[in-house]
Amino acid sequence: MTLVAASAMQFFAWMKWPFVVVAIGSLITLFLMWKGEYFSEKDKEIDRVASCVLTLSNLVSCAMAAIFICYQLDEDGRKQKLYRTAHAADFVSQFTCLGIDKARFSVLFIGPEQRKVLVAPKLPEPILFGARSPEFLQALEVPKKFLVMECIFPSVDIEQWMQEISTNR
16 A cells, blocks of 8 residues: 555656646746737637636646645655555554554564564554544654564463463353
8 A cells, every 4th residue: 555655656746847837838828818819819708718717727736736746745745644654554553562562653564474573653643523634744753763573472371261261151
């Protein structure tokens, strides 16, 4: 999931300059329309208005997209959004590894045997019923390094386990 998000963000980062070019082209076209040098004499008034509205919507849409990309999908912004996406999609918060506090940390199981974990601090829980905020766009501190360690599962005493099963029946 994080790989898909990273690919989409990279695609939109590449689209910044095409959006800028279309916005500038639309601005020039609107200027020519305003000066009266764009339409021919035989164009209908409704076609002129429709062209103006479409060109204006191109300008606004492409300019806003370029500004959003510039301020939200820069290198640091992409890292923060990918970190949030990874926490939501790939990290697990319910695990049983000795020495890792699951109240404070989330882990990502890595490697072919899934015995090693990448440990990261938990992100604050989103507030679903409070004041609405675009948490995905909020600034976030991404750790410079992540701890990678073996996930050692707690050993189970077979006698104690059998006793618990018999008492639960």
